[in-house]
Amino acid sequence: MTTPRDTPASRRVRANGDGTVYQRKDGRWEAAGYVLAPGNTRKRVHVYGTTRKDALAKLTEKIATSNRGIPAPSAQGSVGAFLTYWLETVAVHRLRENTHTRYTAVVRLYVIPGLGNKKLAKLTAKDVRTWLDHLRTTCQCCTRGLDTARDQPQCCAVGKCCSKRLSPLTLTYVHSVLKSALEHAVREEEIPRNVARNVRMGAPRPRRFEPLTAEEARAFLTATNGHRLSALFELALRTGLRKGELLGLRWEDLDLAGATASIRRTLQRTNSGGLTALPTKTESSERRIALPTECLRSLEQHRERQRQERAAAGTGWKASGYVFTRPDGSPIEGATLTRHFNTLLRRAALRRIRFHDLRHSAATFLLEQGVELVVIKELLGHAHIGVTATVYAHVRLRLQRNAIDLLGNALRNPTQPSTRPEDSDEPPVCAAPVR
Incomplete structure (x- = not known):
């Protein structure tokens, strides 16, 4: 009596759900079976191989994938x-x-x-x-x-x-x-x-940027004196607002009495609508920030200048409601602002940088002054504090030297005389808290 084990593999009867395997007239082997399809349905698929074992292995793989609840692909196009x-x-x-x-x-x-x-x-x-x-x-x-x-x-x-x-x-x-x-x-x-x-891609090196030094920042602010957009450049350097956020500021967003500004939109040029007010870059970018005293003073002067321009324009004034406008009241193009910025850099005899580097400069100054990273994150409007930590991971030479000096003081032999005079009024150096 012949048992199923003695039956040749090509003649064995497969169990229900295992599919069928047979040889085609062209010599290839074809296997067919039912698998899970999109929409919680089932469909019959066909696979091919040069041998019976090859075709059966392909069908078994598809059935195993289907049993894990993964539907078979339905895309037939390119x-x-x-x-x-x-x-x-x-x-x-x-x-x-x-x-x-x-x-x-x-x-x-x-x-x-x-x-x-x-x-x-x-x-x-x-x-x-x-x-x-x-x-x-x-x-x-x-x-x-x-x-x-x-x-x-x-x-x-x-x-x-x-x-x-x-x-x-x-x-x-x-x-x-x-x-x-x-x-x-x-x-x-x-x-x-x-x-x-x-597919793993190597992490690209972050774009190197050279923020302004404190001396360069003061020279830049001096060069902006008398410029009709001096309040904008001072606001950019002191708060780190993005270009689109600055151009999208409206007078209704400013509370000069309370020294705050609400960032609600960004002004960008699109192919379909031209200069358009869009929502902020992310949900976290919509924020309320405190305004420095210097910015309050320059904004008051800017508002008075804008009133004079409105009176001079007369009926030709375009009431857009924006804080920073052209002399006729219409919004400012981002490219136009960049040209003004480059002109001021040349006037101050400074190296050429991007307008966005004013934002990096503001964050770097805050970091060097020991401001908490979470405060910088909220001011800049980053979605996650990890973004702030990654972008501003560099530490300037002065901060590195301070850190090395702290380590040297911690490792110094207690019997070794201190380099600090005993009668100094400065407080003793203590370990910096790790945040």
């Missing part, structure tokens, strides 16, 4: 088609317009040329890693034909590669855009997992 759908129907409602514009540019310039033709359901972590490595080592001028579009080619088009490669920061941004898109595909049960998350 990565490019899904990204286009995601940008036009999902991301457009969840992102700011400028952010959506940057996402669209990243998808058009980098993701679709590299991964657009691949099937979404068959995209692997190896595909993503290979594509990112190619972006990292490829000259973008050659790949995108930037030099051929010039009137007089200078590098790639004449056989001289300029090696214009993407920076690590840009590569990380491109990777994050793909991760966001695939994460939505997982939520819609188009794919079982986000393969882009399995």
